[in-house]
Amino acid sequence: MDWDHPKDPKQGTWQLDHVKQYVATNGAEGHHWNGTQTLLLTTVGRVSGNAVRTPLIYGEADGRYLIVASKGGDDEHPLWYKNLTAHPEVRIQVGPEVLQGTARTATPEERAAYWPVMVGHWADYDEYQRKTDREIPIVVIEPAGAAA
Template sequence: MLYGKEHVERYRATDGKEGHDWNGTTTLLLTTKGRTSGEDRVNPLIYQRHGDDYVIVASKGGDPKSPDWYLNLQAHPEVEVQVMGDRFRARARTATPQEKPELWRLMTATWPQYDEYQTKTNREIPVVVLERTGDL
């Protein structure tokens, strides 16, 4: 099973033929700019489509702290995304309280563990919307 750096490398090398379909769901590659280092950071993340947007969840498995990629995009919301061979720029934003219930249901339908992760932490797990802004 692909995970971490190996997942990113195989996904990129095969335009997602290896790595897009993962454990019964789908993943994309999210590239954020490090909030302190300024270096690019790439993470494979579970996603779903919602209209023209892509939706991801900043769960970190229910850890009390948000994942670094989420903190990075809060500082620098302009990100790069790869879905299969499609690479594009996007603007990342946290779903509004009005949007979140529908988007949470969408994401738990593809990865039910998100509900379990939420019970492990007092932090409200954010749902992130990636709005495409242009091609790479």
């Protein structure tokens, strides 16, 4: 896996601009975004096998990182979520720190505890959940240490 050369979001999207800024400044710009905090998640494409990088809002609990697979309340899971369910080994950049980790879907008990944490970071998550019949997953990333 070539973690150091991931595929970034599509050209012309705010996500691509966000990733470029985040990487160019080692997280000094982009980590704090629109009143919240973001990380860069790199997953392994379940079809392509290539590294794919996505900027996401995150929270923290119990030494773990939390992200929400909301896709704005769409009825389909985001591609990054489908990728990590197929390949749970991930890389994250949180500000200047780059870590390897293992991602998993929160248990129902964890989701109940972590949902208010994540709504505290992005209030729109409640609205996104109302827009869809699917239960929006929370992903728990267990950091394994600094990336090589």
